[in-house]
Structure formats: structure tokens, C-alpha cells
Amino acid sequence: xxxxxxxxxxxxxxxxxxxxxxxxxxxxxxxxxxxxxxxxxxxxxxxxxxxxxxxxxxxxxxxxxxxxxxxxxxxxxxxxxxxxxxxxxxxxxxxxxxxxxxxxxxxxxxxxxxxxxxxxxxxxxxxxxxxxxxxxxxxxxxxxxxxxxxxxxxxxxxxxxxxxxxxxxxxxxxxxxxxxxxxxxxxxxxxxxxxxxxxxxxxxxxxxxxxxxxxxxxxxxxxxxxxxxxxxxxxxxxxxxxxxxxxxxxxxxxxxxxxxxxxxxx
Amino acid sequence: xxxxxxxxxxxxxxxxxxxxxxxxxxxxxxxxxxxxxxxxxxxxxxxxxxxxxxxxxxxxxxxxxxxxxxxxxxxxxxxxxxxxxxxxxxxxxxxxxxxxxxxxxxxxxxxxxxxxxxxxxxxxxxxxxxxxxxxxxxxxxxxxxxxxxxxxxx
Numbered sequence: 310x311x312x313x314x315x316x317x318x319x320x321x322x323x324x325x326x327x328x329x330x331x332x333x334x335x336x337x338x339x340x341x342x343x344x345x346x347x348x349x350x351x352x353x354x355x356x357x358x359x360x361x362x363x364x365x366x367x368x369x370x371x372x373x374x375x376x377x378x379x380x381x382x383x384x385x386x387x388x389x390x391x392x393x394x395x396x397x398x399x400x401x402x403x404x405x406x407x408x409x410x411x412x413x414x415x416x417x418x419x420x421x422x423x424x425x426x427x428x429x430x431x432x433x434x435x436x437x438x439x440x441x442x443x444x445x446x447x448x449x450x451x452x453x454x455x456x457x458x459x460x461x462x463x464x465x466x467x468x469x470x471x472x473x474x475x476x477x478x479x480x481x482x483x484x485x486x487x488x489x490x491x492x493x494x495x496x497x498x499x500x501x502x503x504x505x506x507x508x509x510x511x512x513x514x515x516x517x518x519x520x521x522x523x524x525x526x527x528x529x530x531x532x533x534x535x536x537x538x539x540x541x542x543x544x545x546x547x548x549x550x551x552x553x554x555x556x557x558x559x560x561x562x563x564x565x566x567x568x569x570x571x572x573x574x575x
Numbered sequence: 576x577x578x579x580x581x582x583x584x585x586x587x588x589x590x591x592x593x594x595x596x597x598x599x600x601x602x603x604x605x606x607x608x609x610x611x612x613x614x615x616x617x618x619x620x621x622x623x624x625x626x627x628x629x630x631x632x633x634x635x636x637x638x639x640x641x642x643x644x645x646x647x648x649x650x651x652x653x654x655x656x657x658x659x660x661x662x663x664x665x666x667x668x669x670x671x672x673x674x675x676x677x678x679x680x681x682x683x684x685x686x687x688x689x690x691x692x693x694x695x696x697x698x699x700x701x702x703x704x705x706x707x708x709x710x711x712x713x714x715x716x717x718x719x720x721x722x723x724x725x726x727x728x729x
Binding site: 310311312313314315316317319340343344347348350351352360362364388411412413414415417418497498 | 576592593594595596599615616617618620623626629630631632634635636637639640683686687702704705706
């Protein structure tokens with residue numbers, strides 16, 4: 310399978326990439342790891358006229374420890390995150406999540422920025438950025454801004470990124486106590502249900518992916534928790550639960566409660 | 576677009592269309608047909624090669640993205656007519672039946688053994704997550720990689 314024709318431009322700076330996006334609008338696509346975009350282009354589900362490769366941009370593939378957080382460049386591959394000592398020590402929940410993500414070859418190419426911008430409803434990262442209350446640093450023609458993870462995901466493959474914006478980095482707080490529980494779709498290994506839990510004193514923050522067309526914070530679980538994992542009963546309160554041939558609404562709802570309970574108790 | 580890619584130690588320069596995938600370039604331009612195309616959408620792993628030492632699926636990378644990189648394909652594994660220890664182990668342990676998935680299996684095994692010089696069975700099975708064998712010959716593939724690890728460590 311061969312994609313429709315396109316012009317390939319390797320951007321050497323963020324401003325070059327942003328200007329190209331601004332100029333070409335919907336006709337342009339950003340190429341990061343390409344593990345979702347390229348198959349979609351080969352299947353002709355996506356046919357951009359301009360492909361802007363951001364892999365050569367300096368400074369976008371570093372992992373940096375700050376006083377109370379970890380900043381991960383958008384172009385960091387999953388493998389880079391998996392092998393990072395800084396992530397392992399200060400953000401173990403993310404390390405554990407990446408272990409469940411894709412396969413060796415996909416992890417060697419795919420990037421955290423690409424995955425977040427793609428916003429696949431079954432991707433793993435969304436649950437974790439929500440539970441960690443990470444901030445997503447983006448840049449567009451009017452400069453930089455930061456989008457809170459809770460405001461970032463707007464729907465299936467839809468984010469708060471403006472047409473001329475790209476993700477530069479993800480700012481995580483350090484997380485001492487958290488974990489990610491995933492129920493795999495048995496062929497693709499995407500999440501049918503993915504639950505990230507971060508403990509903060511007696512409180513918890515719960516991020517859920519795979520269940521609705523938009524990843525969400527399980528606020529009703531958070532309110533009810535108070536140390537009791539039975540709060541998992543509220544995992545899909547007020548949520549429109551997806552149905553597909555892997556899991557219908559009833560089964561997926563049940564599974565979500567089970568996985569939330571496991572994540573709260575882990 | 577003009578690109579220079581070092582494949583199996585030899586630099587090649589070609590003018591290629593941006594939409595050419597790396598696997599298509601390897602097979603059709605360089606005539607290196609040992610790298611197979613299975614699903615062509617990064618599910619099956621048959622097209623696995625190493626890029627700067629890391630296993631990747633060559634159907635899901637544009638050839639122009641490999642400009643300036645070093646690629647190793649199954650043809651680059653044997654040295655001076657001697658099979659690579661991973662290849663020899665696949666032969667010894669019957670790690671293949673129809674053989675279609677084998678080039679990808681050998682190339683991902685190289686990545687597994689780079690990261691886990693003394694892999695547990697679990698390390699190997701997790702490492703093979705992105706590679707399908709439709710003959711379902713996984714047991715012998717795992718044994719082959721275990722033998723290769725022993726041979727390399729000797």
C-alpha cells in the first residue's frame with residue numbers, strides 16, 4: 310500500500326514547522342514517530358499534501374528533571390522514556406505505562422508528543438497525563454502556551470491544539486505513588502480499559518482511557534474514595550461508554566469498575 | 576528527493592519519491608528482498624530491520640526519513656559466509672516453518688539480545704510481541720533466541 314502523493318519537508322526549527330502549518334492548514338500534517346500517521350496514510354484514511362517531519366528539530370527529544378517535576382520533550386520515543394533513569398525514579402507510573410505500550414519496534418519509533426496529538430481513544434498516555442495533572446506545552450504562530458491535560462482531550466482524535474500549534478514538551482510533576490492497570494485488546498494490545506491512579510495523601514486522582522471517546526478523570530470515584538476502593542463503583546458515572554466488537558457497553562462498564570478497583574488497591 | 580542511506584555497511588544514494596516506504600526502497604530499489612512485507616501497517620513485524628541498531632518496522636517509516644542513517648537487513652547478518660549466531664540458532668532449533676516471518680524474527684531478536692544479553696523466557700516473549708508467526712511456531716522461535724543468547728555469551 311502506498312500513500313497518496315505529498316511533499317515532504319524536514320523542519321529544522323519549531324518556528325519553521327509552525328509557519329508551514331499556518332500556511333498550509335488542513336493540507337499539512339506533522340510527522341513525529343509516524344506509527345499512527347503512516348499506516349493511516351497508506352490506507353488513504355489520511356491524505357495530507359504536505360508532511361512536515363519534526364524529528365530533526367534540536368532540543369525536542371530530551372528528558373529533564375526539575376525541582377518538583379520531569380519535562381519530557383515531545384519527540385522522545387517510548388523506548389527513550391522506558392529506559393530513562395529520571396522517569397524510573399521520579400515518575401514510575403509513566404515507566405510502567407510505557408512497558409504496556411505497543412511493541413519493541415513501535416516503541417523505538419513512536420513518540421509521546423505524537424501519541425498525545427493523535428488522541429486515539431484507546432491510547433495509554435492520556436490516562437496517565439490526566440491522573441498526574443501534567444501540563445502540555447505547545448507552540449503556535451502566537452507563541453507558546455500551556456494546556457492542562459484535563460483541558461487537552463476534546464473527543465475522538467480531537468485535541469485543544471489549534472491548527473497552527475504543535476506539542477513541544479509534556480511537564481509532569483514527580484509522582485511517588487501511582488500505577489497503571491490495563492486490560493488489553495488481545496490482538497492490537499491497545500487498551501480496552503486503561504486506568505491510571507495517582508495517590509496524593511488520602512486523595513486519589515483517576516484517569517481513564519479506552520472507555521469513552523474522550524479519556525476522562527473519574528471525578529465521582531475521586532470524591533467517593535476516602536481510602537475505600539469500593540469507590541470504583543462510580544467509575545463510569547455520567548460517562549458515555551463506548552461499544553465495539555471487543556467490548557459492548559455493559560461489559561466495558563463492568564470491566565472499568567474492576568480495573569479501577571485494582572488500580573486503587575495496587 | 577536525494578537521500579543517502581547506509582544499508583548493510585554500504586552507502587547508497589538515490590533520488591526517491593517521499594511516499595516510498597523504507598521497506599519498498601529496500602526491496603524494489605536495492606533488490607534486498609529478504610525483508611518481507613506482511614500486513615504493511617505495522618502489525619505483523621515481518622518487515623523488521625534495524626535502524627541505527629534499533630529494531631523498527633520498515634513499512635512504517637518513509638525512506639526519506641532514513642537519510643543519513645544506518646540500516647541492517649537480514650542480508651547483512653551473515654558475515655564472510657558464516658551465519659550470524661541468531662540465524663544459526665534458528666536453523667539448529669527449527670525456529671521456522673514456512674519461513675515468511677523469519678527475517679523479522681531474527682532482526683527483532685537482535686534488538687532483544689542487545690537490551691537483554693541474558694534474557695528470561697518472559698523477556699523474549701514480550702520482545703516478540705510485535706512479530707506474528709502464522710504457523711504459530713513460537714515455542715521453537717523462543718528456544719532459538721535462548722540458544723542464540725547462549726552462543727553469543729560464550
